[in-house]
Structure formats: C-alpha cells, structure tokens
Amino acid sequence: MKLAPNLFTNPEMKATRAGFGEGMTALGEADENIVALCADLSGSLKLGDFISKWPDRFFQSGVAEQNMVNMAVGLALSGKIPFATSFGVFMPMRTLDQIRISVCYNNANVKLAASHTGISVGPDGATHQALEDIAVMRVLPKMKVIVPADANETKKATISAAKISGPVYLRFGRQNAPVYTTEDTPFEIGKINRLRDGKDVAIVACGVMVYESLLAAEELSKNGIEASVLNCHTIKPIDAETLIEVAKECGAVVTAEEHQKIGGMGSAVAEVLVESENVPMELIGIEDRFGESGESGELMEKYGLTSANIVKSVRKILKRK
Amino acid sequence: MNPHQFDIDTLTHTAKEIRGDILRMLEKAGSGHTAGPLGMADIFTALYFNILNHSPEDPLWEERDRVVLSNGHICPVLYSTLARAGYFDLEELKTLRAFGSRLQGHPNRLDLPGIETSAASLGQGLSISVGMALAARLDDEDHKIYALMSDGELQEGSSWEAANAASKWQLDNLIAIVDRNNIQIDGQTEDIFPIEPVRDKFEAFNWTVLEINGNDMAHILQVIESALEMKGQPVCIIAHTTPGKGVSFMEDKHEWHGIAPNRMELMEGLAELGLEEVAY
Ligand SMILES: Cc1ncc(C[n+]2csc(CCOP(=O)(O)OP(=O)(O)O)c2C)c(N)n1
Ligand SMILES: [Mg+2]
Numbered sequence: 300m301k302l303a304p305n306l307f308t309n310p311e312m313k314a315t316r317a318g319f320g321e322g323m324t325a326l327g328e329a330d331e332n333i334v335a336l337c338a339d340l341s342g343s344l345k346l347g348d349f350i351s352k353w354p355d356r357f358f359q360s361g362v363a364e365q366n367m368v369n370m371a372v373g374l375a376l377s378g379k380i381p382f383a384t385s386f387g388v389f390m391p392m393r394t395l396d397q398i399r400i401s402v403c404y405n406n407a408n409v410k411l412a413a414s415h416t417g418i419s420v421g422p423d424g425a426t427h428q429a430l431e432d433i434a435v436m437r438v439l440p441k442m443k444v445i446v447p448a449d450a451n452e453t454k455k456a457t458i459s460a461a462k463i464s465g466p467v468y469l470r471f472g473r474q475n476a477p478v479y480t481t482e483d484t485p486f487e488i489g490k491i492n493r494l495r496d497g498k499d500v501a502i503v504a505c506g507v508m509v510y511e512s513l514l515a516a517e518e519l520s521k522n523g524i525e526a527s528v529l530n531c532h533t534i535k536p537i538d539a540e541t542l543i544e545v546a547k548e549c550g551a552v553v554t555a556e557e558h559q560k561i562g563g564m565g566s567a568v569a570e571v572l573v574e575s576e577n578v579p580m581e582l583i584g585i586e587d588r589f590g591e592s593g594e595s596g597e598l599m600e601k602y603g604l605t606s607a608n609i610v611k612s613v614r615k616i617l618k619r620k
Numbered sequence: 621m622n623p624h625q626f627d628i629d630t631l632t633h634t635a636k637e638i639r640g641d642i643l644r645m646l647e648k649a650g651s652g653h654t655a656g657p658l659g660m661a662d663i664f665t666a667l668y669f670n671i672l673n674h675s676p677e678d679p680l681w682e683e684r685d686r687v688v689l690s691n692g693h694i695c696p697v698l699y700s701t702l703a704r705a706g707y708f709d710l711e712e713l714k715t716l717r718a719f720g721s722r723l724q725g726h727p728n729r730l731d732l733p734g735i736e737t738s739a740a741s742l743g744q745g746l747s748i749s750v751g752m753a754l755a756a757r758l759d760d761e762d763h764k765i766y767a768l769m770s771d772g773e774l775q776e777g778s779s780w781e782a783a784n785a786a787s788k789w790q791l792d793n794l795i796a797i798v799d800r801n802n803i804q805i806d807g808q809t810e811d812i813f814p815i816e817p818v819r820d821k822f823e824a825f826n827w828t829v830l831e832i833n834g835n836d837m838a839h840i841l842q843v844i845e846s847a848l849e850m851k852g853q854p855v856c857i858i859a860h861t862t863p864g865k866g867v868s869f870m871e872d873k874h875e876w877h878g879i880a881p882n883r884m885e886l887m888e889g890l891a892e893l894g895l896e897e898v899a900y
Contacts, residue, residue, distance in 0.1 A: 361813025426740030593719030
C-alpha cells in the first residue's frame with residue numbers, strides 16, 4: 300500500500316475538513332451541477348474557495364438545518380448534485396427525519412458532509428462532539444457512510460461521493476491530523492484499504508484512528524506481534540469480503556473508532572463476522588457516554604482513543620485467540 | 621425578591637466587572653465566544669442583580685424565576701454572572717473550557733448550579749421555556765420564565781414553533797429576550813439569512829413586543845419591569861445590543877463571534893473598560 304514515506308517521522312498535519320474544501324473546488328471545476336449549501340458555518344467547512352469561485356452555486360442556508368436538507372432534496376430532484384454541510388451534531392443529528400424520508404426514501408442524490416465529529420472537537424464540549432452519527436446514518440436504507448482517514452483521502456472521498464448516485468454521508472474532523480495517504484493510495488467506496496499485513500491480529504479502524512492503529516502495529520511489531528491494519532473508510536456498504544478474509548487469516552479482530560461503541564463501525568464489523576467468521580473481537584470506542592471540554596489530545600487519551608490503548612486491546616485479545 | 625437589589629450605578633459597575641471576567645476567561649481558555657457575551661452583559665446583570673427572584677444558596681429553590689439560556693455559546697456571560705451572584709467561586713472562572721472543569725464550553729446543567737438547561741444547539745430554548753411556563757401554570761406558581769435567545773436562532777423553524785405554542789396557551793408568565801445584535805458566524809444576519817421584520821413576526825404570532833437598547837441599564841430595568849405587569853400574552857423583548865460592547869475593536873464585528881482575545885487584546889480590552897490589566 301502506498302503511504303507517505305514520512306508517515307512516522309514528520310507527516311504534514313491537516314484537518315480532514317480541509318480535504319473536503321479541496322474536493323469541493325475540484326468538483327466545482329469539473330461539473331456545474333455541483334452545488335453547496337451550508338448553515339452558517341461556511342468557514343469551518345472550508346467552503347471559502349468554492350463560494351468565491353461559484354457564488355451562484357452556493358446557498359447560504361442560515362441557522363436552519365432542517366430546511367437546508369430538504370432544499371438539498373429539491374435541488375437533487377431537479378438534477379443538481381447538492382452537498383449540504385454543517386457540524387455533525389446539527390446535521391445529520393438534528394435533521395434525521397428529513398434525511399430518512401426526504402433524502403433516503405426518495406433515494407435523492409444528496410450528499411451530506413459533516414465536520415466537527417468525534418471527541419477531538421475539544422473545548423466546545425459534549426454538545427459539539429458528534430459521537431452517534433455513524434450509527435444513526437448507517438441504519439438508514441440507501442445511505443452510504445464514509446469516514447475518511449486523512450485530508451487527502453477526504454478529497455478523494457468527496458469527489459467519489461459525487462460520482463455515485465444516491466445519498467452519501469461524509470464525516471470529517473476539526474483537528475489537524477497526520478496526512479499520510481498519497482495521490483497514489485487507492486480509494487474506492489466500499490473497498491477496505493489494507494495498509495499493513497500481519498497474521499496475528501487484524502486492526503480495523505476509520506478516521507483518525509487509522510493512524511493510531513498504524514502506530515500501534517509498529518509498536519506491536521517490536522514485540523514480535525504482527526498486525527494487519529485495515530482502513531475501513533466506508534462503513535456502509537461495508538466490505539464484508541475483505542473482513543471475512545482477514546478474520547480467517549488473523550483469527551482475531553480489534554476495531555477502533557472515534558464514535559460510540561454502540562452502533563458504530565465496530566458494530567458493523569461485528570455484524571458481518573458474527574454471521575460468517577466468528578473470531579474474538581475487541582471494540583474500541585466511546586463507552587456509552589457524552590464527551591466533555593478539554594484539549595483534543597487530553598480527551599483522546601482519557602477516552603482510550605490512542606495507539607497505546609489499541610496495543611492493550613491486542614494483547615488482551617491474543618489471550619482469547 | 622432579588623437578593624442583591626443593586627441600584628443603577630452598582631449594576632453598571634457590575635456589568636463592567638463581568639465584561640472583564642469574560643475577556644479574562646476567554647483569553648485563558650484560548651477559545652470561545654466573545655462578541656455575544658460582551659453584548660449581553662448588561663441584561664444578565666440587570667436580571668441577576670435586580671430583577672430575578674432567585675436564591676444562589678439554594679439554586680433549585682422551587683419558586684425561583686427561570687432563566688433559560690437558549691444560545692448556549694454565550695455562556696461566558698452566564699458563568700461570570702452566576703459566580704458574581706454567589707452560585708460558585710469566582711476562582712472557578714479560570715477553568716472555562718479546561719479538561720475537568722464544570723465550566724464546559726457550552727453549559728451543562730448536570731455540572732454547574734444555576735444552569736436551568738444544557739444548551740448549544742440553537743432554536744431549542746424557547747420550546748423548553750414554553751414547557752416550564754406550562755408547568756408553572758399547572759402548579760399555580762407565580763415565577764416567571766425568561767427565555768434568552770439570539771437573533772441567529774430565529775432562523776431556526778423550531779423557534780417559531782415555540783412562538784406559536786406560547787401564544788396558543790397565552791403564556792403571560794413567559795418573557796423572551798432576543799439579543800438583536802445583527803451578527804452570526806458567517807456575517808451580518810441580514811446579509812446571511814434575513815430575519816426582519818422581527819417585531820412584526822412576533823406580533824403576527826400574537827406576542828406583545830417591546831424593544832430596548834440592551835446596553836442601557838436604566839432602559840433595560842424599566843422595560844423588563846413593565847413586561848412583568850403585562851397580562852394575556854407572552855412578551856418578546858427585542859434587545860438591540862452591540863456585539864463586543866465595551867471593547868471598541870470588537871464592537872459590531874462578526875469576526876469576534878467565536879474567537880477569544882489573545883494576551884495583547886485582553887490587556888487593551890481591560891484598559892478600555894478601565895479595569896485592572898491583569899490576566900487570569
Ligand atoms: C442548531 C445549530 N446550528 C448551528 C450552530 C452553530 N452556531 C453556533 S453560534 C451560531 C451563530 C448564530 O447566531 P447568533 O446566535 O446570533 O450568534 P452571535 O450573535 O452570538 O454571534 C451558529 C450557527 C448551533 N449552535 N446550533
Ligand atoms: Mg446574533
């Protein structure tokens with residue numbers, strides 16, 4: 300797998316939402332049917348470039364997310380490819396009914412792009428830390444759910460989302476994070492990226508936890524434990540084939556995500572494996588509670604979203620193998 | 621009865637101290653919202669130190685007036701006001717937004733005394749206030765519900781669902797105070813997503829509408845007192861405030877919606893306010 304050579308030394312730091320802004324500019328150039336909507340957070344969603352290049356194709360929707368989502372539906376049903384954007388706690392969380400019936404039941408070609416998800420949002424606190432959105436989006440028929448691992452992958456995911464027809468939910472973070480995939484790293488919706496091969500355990504992760512998983516695998520390797528690391532950027536449709544294959548190969552699976560354990564990516568992986576290749580699993584995620592204020596790093600540490608905690612879970616699961 | 625009953629001069633002085641707290645808290649935290657809290661300092665002071673029937677030693681006293689802060693992001697002004705009113709120690713203001721603090725980035729009812737509802741998602745506080753006003757009526761309680769809201773959240777449809785509900789039940793124990801500061805995150809409200817005519821809209825929803833200069837202490841007291849006498853309809857007070865009030869380079873600048881002052885800006889701000897130039 301092609302990753303940046305400076306992966307573990309000094310990777311560039313950039314928030315995934317910045318990759319979204321770049322993706323929107325690329326899409327705007329390529330297809331005049333691409334339009335964007337935002338509910339009074341256009342700076343945070345990095346839409347500045349899109350807005351200045353195509354002011355007519357940007358709809359400032361004000362603090363009115365429910366209306367925004369259904370305006371996107373109307374645009375989609377009229378042939379446009381709308382990207383509706385906000386923070387995860389306000390969209391999709393506030394707009395679930397609109398998404399369920401008007402977006403999904405219509406199979407409308409609406410792309411929902413949310414930033415400021417996960418505990419790493421930091422000082423704004425629990426109210427702003429979307430920890431339930433993956434669960435709530437992946438349960439909806441017709442919805443596809445994508446959680447890119449870094450800014451480069453976010454750009455690719457944004458562009459790919461526009462190329463497929465139907466509802467897509469894209470999930471981004473606020474904080475700067477390592478950029479380690481490259482132009483050449485493949486990205487295909489619905490296809491897990493296997494970033495590292497190892498036969499002792501498979502670590503399946505999404506978003507910022509993919510990098511932590513790579514760090515954990517390096518650490519484990521020093522102690523003779525070889526881990527496969529899988530970037531499960533598409534949580535729905537989930538890549539069951541690859542999951543079953545690695546479960547067979549490794550015999551144990553650890554999952555890691557910046558989201559509630561209940562209903563998240565780990566649950567999605569478990570749903571696949573429990574029906575086919577029922578190996579021991581450990582799930583890392585938020586343990587059924589709200590977040591809080593603090594610096595991003597402090598919170599990731601407290602809630603166990605670190606490479607060290609992944610290493611711990613691997614050691615634990617190896618005893619169950 | 622209000623436990624403080626400050627006169628106008630003391631209120632004005634207290635509002636200034638609160639502005640100082642806000643700036644110091646935000647500088648120490650390194651993030652947070654500055655413009656809204658500074659603009660609303662006078663109204664918070666008037667409420668907690670003159671108008672409200674409340675009891676800082678007994679924050680859950682049943683007969684207290686309720687202040688529901690709907691636009692939770694302006695919580696620095698609430699925290700400072702509560703601390704100065706005696707709900708908790710002023711020292712704790714230094715912990716705003718820090719790991720382990722009770723002063724969360726947005727208010728958490730379960731953490732801190734004096735918080736009537738957790739808040740942050742805009743357009744929810746007025747509905748909660750309607751529920752409280754209905755409960756007070758059911759229980760034959762005389763206390764008032766003050767719903768503090770922002771102009772930005774009048775863009776949320778849910779605000780208007782609540783406005784409709786309040787007039788359906790003719791909730792004259794409910795007073796909504798809208799911070800009409802004309803700014804939101806992306807710019808001026810009328811450029812981003814126009815909400816005017818606010819007065820006509822509330823009147824069309826069968827509310828009594830009053831307007832105040834929300835940075836004029838005497839005017840604030842006089843109008844809220846007159847609102848307390850009104851019967852038969854909910855009252856909306858449109859409070860025209862200056863966002864960033866008191867610090868000239870922050871005033872009327874939407875750019876100051878959601879950023880904190882750095883050390884230099886803090887000192888300049890404190891100097892303009894005539895307060896001691898010390899950081900937390
Ligand atoms: C439902 C919801 N959508 C979006 C936000 C993000 N947000 C926080 S403050 C704000 C601006 C709203 O304008 P206003 O409350 O008038 O801001 P201020 O006057 O304090 O600058 C926005 C969009 C939110 N808190 N809640
Ligand atoms: Mg405003």
